[in-house]
Amino acid sequence: MSPKVYPNDLDIIRNPEALRSWKDNLISLPYRSYLYSYPHKTSYRQLERKLPLSELWSGELADTFFLYMHIPFCGARCGFCNLFTLPDKRADVHAEYVDALERQAVQWAPFIQNKPVARFAIGGGTPTLLEPVQLDRLFHIAQHVIGMDPDQASISVETSPETVTSERLAILKSRQVDRVSMGIQSFIASEAEAIYRPQKPQEVERALEQLKRYPFPILNLDLIYGLPGQTLASWLYSLDKALSYEPEEMFIYPLYTREHTIVKPEHIRQSGEDQRLTFYSAARERLLARGYTQYSMRRFAKAEAGSGKSLLPYGCQEEGMIGLGCGARSYTRSVHYSSRYSVGRSATASIIADYVAAADYTHAEYGIVLSMDDQQRRFILKALLHTEGLALHSYVERFTTPALADYPELNLLVQTELAVIEHEVLRLTEEGFMYSDAIGDWFISPDIRARMESCVLS
Template identity: 45%
Template sequence: MSAPVNRTRPYQSYVYAYPHKTAYRPLPDRPSLRELWSAERKDALSLYLHIPFCEVRCGFCNLFTRIGAPDELSTRYLDALDRQATAVRDALGDRDPVRFAAAAFGGGTPTFLTAGELDRLCDIAEKRTGVDLRAVPLSVETSPATATADRLAVLADRGATRLSIGIQSFDDQEARAAVRPQRRADVESALSRIRDARIPVLNIDLIYGIEGQTARSWRRSLDAALAWEPEELYLYPLYVRPLTGLGRRAAGSNQAWDAQRLELYRTGRDHLLTEGYEQVSMRMFRRTGAPAQGADDHACQTDGMIGLGCGARSYTSALHYSFDYAVDMHQVRSIIDDYTATEDFGRAEVGRRIDESEARRRHLLQSLLQAEGMEVEGYRQRFGHHPAHDFGAELERFASLGWLDETAAPDRLRLSAEGLAHSDALGPELFSPAVRAAMAAYEPK
């Protein structure tokens, strides 16, 4: 049983993937991709292409990205992406059918690329891996400055079904406090262009807990977003992480900041529920009747994930693998340079093995952090036990805190409203001791 984390802090860690990349280590045996994928199912793969460039670096951002792409770096990066995609498709082989069920372009900011480069990115995905982008859900991330008409036209033409834009706040002063230079007028113009492109699903990201933010200003941002009738909204609590622009700033009293974020979360949740949105997870809200676009929050990275690009992760049932990870700008640049110079992409370099114990934890995490919860029978069929057999102490603790929904049917394990609100405390309590130790030993770079 894993040791519980400090339950007084509701914001421990955003668990969107398990194990976290800080638990990855160089793989001594550098296994071949052909070997890794030989026994895996390949009939419903997910494809993720990572573009590690942004026009600015937001103060809260700890994603693998750099500012700008000088000296034709974007061209060299796409060249390397082409080589990697070719190597991966070769490793998948042709013995079993290879089919894709979903695709996504993330980053960074994929729309940092020019319209012509985006067209090439789509060509790499289709011609090298065999995915039909017009036949599967295709989600793409963008930003206000890069959501230009020509780029959006390419994405619409190539089959994008979902566009996710990070706004964070419609208040210019709050945006500056988050070290995100933008003007509301430019944000509104970008949203207008996105709607004109007629991509079926618009997602808007907002952040709460920004310095100087109040319940009233938070409500104004929510209403400004709702005016565009987005099919999805993500509400993120602000985190201040090492090596980020805000990492050197004090966020005030942890207790006071936690209380502020919880209050703003509940304000946002309740407002969206009254405005016709359903809660999918702590962060994700979908307009009632809007089409789902692939897996939902927390479950977006499943077994059978092909990640292309130096910040992307790939998942087989037994190994999660990627490239080196960093936040510091100099380290990020070095890793990108190494990636663009790589000729042989046939082996996994950095990752973490997944045994059945970790697979159980991952299944429970991905399912329980969804508002609909987990089907107990599905867990039993996969692992041979009731989840209480494997996680009895943890589930008892969650129940004692009021985090489990006592009204759920016997065949469903589901969080209460309070449990969803504490997802960022609950999730880390399910980390294994080994993963927890690896994350603690990781030296930020």
């Protein structure tokens, strides 16, 4: 368990030895996961009653929406993946799925067309695994069913090396996509094979050369460090190889192993001492020297990167997120919901089949009703784990009380120099960013942690 500290335990702040021990305990936690959302999907359960979407969205306070479409199909499951994906390349299966997604969009449209879409993303799985005609349909649905204006929305699409073709890229270009994201993970064949990544370095380079012929405002590349057999030299080789293509954005991820991933903790131990912090520090230094700005533990981008569009604003707390497709999450201020979640192949296939066969998509049945504590912790984490930090006045504006009064344990981060308060903003330090995954894990509420730990995935 994480070294959770409750407000009545804050005598630790007045005890330097105990404070050092708390920090040492926190930063020595094993890498287990990272919080890209809060609460985590493993805390979702069958809701006590079906919630009508008309009820959920009628009072949503977000000024603009984030539209997300989930395509759960991929060519093969990678060894580090615990996402809701199904290896399935059959075009007829994909077409039936897009049919269902369009039916869902038609039924949802009356509840969500009252506000504009500021962000639109297509993820997966691998969206570009779809045949070009089905890929193009997704943009048609976004524009003509939901009402997304491509001139005002940032549009992002995930791809993979083997699915990059000129025909698909031409569609993305014509649909005003301004960010293409591609997971590479490693340019070393043996490292890719160790995580069951179905790609060869030559395939990656072919895809990158193709992408450069269809220049998008933002090209994002993903790499993973801490792979079995990886060395600092091979890690920096992959990083330098990626940088040679001058991407506007880079995401660097530590390798995580979980209960349902193919790669297990022993695979990492077999590669020798865990040097992920060394890999992170070396990559951070290299990226900053090349003119990138750090925005989180993972995200580095060129400051001038952007689409050139006049984009509608959208808040970092990610409320008003509309998730279409099986596996997609939707976020209102007080309820997060989705389809059921699984990692195993047979259970995932069954959930997708139920989604495709459904006639009614107008109720939320699976998710979580956020308590005020959940909402407050979410607000804090979504800001604190990024470089902009938590503007303390924005928390008061939202919840009326000060964050440090509601959660005095946040002072521990300041006392241990993992965070600072400057100009009324609580912000992680350079060291704090290095351990931001541990900090995020530490701040999970006891109730949410209990739900996550009692989750049984198939």
